[in-house]
Amino acid sequence: MSFLHVGDQAPDFALKNQNGDLVHLSDYRGKTVIVYFYPKAMTPGCTTQACGLRDNQSQYEARDVVVLGLSPDPYERLKRFEAKYDLNFQLLSDEDHSVAESFGAWGLKKFMGREFMGILRSTFVIGPEGKIAHVMKTVKTKSHHDDVLGLLA
Numbered sequence: 001m002s003f004l005h006v007g008d009q010a011p012d013f014a015l016k017n018q019n020g021d022l023v024h025l026s027d028y029r030g031k032t033v034i035v036y037f038y039p040k041a042m043t044p045g046c047t048t049q050a051c052g053l054r055d056n057q058s059q060y061e062a063r064d065v066v067v068l069g070l071s072p073d074p075y076e077r078l079k080r081f082e083a084k085y086d087l088n089f090q091l092l093s094d095e096d097h098s099v100a101e102s103f104g105a106w107g108l109k110k111f112m113g114r115e116f117m118g119i120l121r122s123t124f125v126i127g128p129e130g131k132i133a134h135v136m137k138t139v140k141t142k143s144h145h146d147d148v149l150g151l152l153a
Helices: 044-055 057-063 075-085 098-103 145-152
Strands: 013-018 022-024 032-037 065-071 090-093 106-111 114-119 120-128 134-135
Touching: 013 075, 032 098, 032 145, 044 057, 044 065, 044 075, 044 145, 057 065, 057 145, 075 090, 120 145, 134 145
Parallel strands: 032 065, 065 090
Antiparallel strands: 013 022, 013 090, 032 120, 106 114, 120 134
16 A cells, blocks of 8 residues: 555544543644654654644744644553653544555564564645645654654645
């Protein structure tokens, strides 16, 4: 499966957030939504990425932009991630990685000479009408928050 492309309709989904509440992408129709996929809560790169978004949340809110972070972690782990780093946006649990697959963010990875299937760290900007406005196939965890803000300018 390949990544969704600019202009594609974003697939609707319903996933549990860090509080166990069901969140639908369609709940945010009419707003710009950042959907970012990350491999695992509380790992160094994912923490750097999440904290950058946390620290710039007011800039997203000023633009009426919603941030949703998706990982295959169970929602209970996401709750601990939120609490440990005082995160101020929703984290969604995609345990069966079906949403990641529908966006093309699940695929073959290589690490330390080993190949395996996993989350491809990526970000999608979804416009108010539910269509993909931008796709970031390559994400730098330290500058992700600024890179996304640049797309919104």
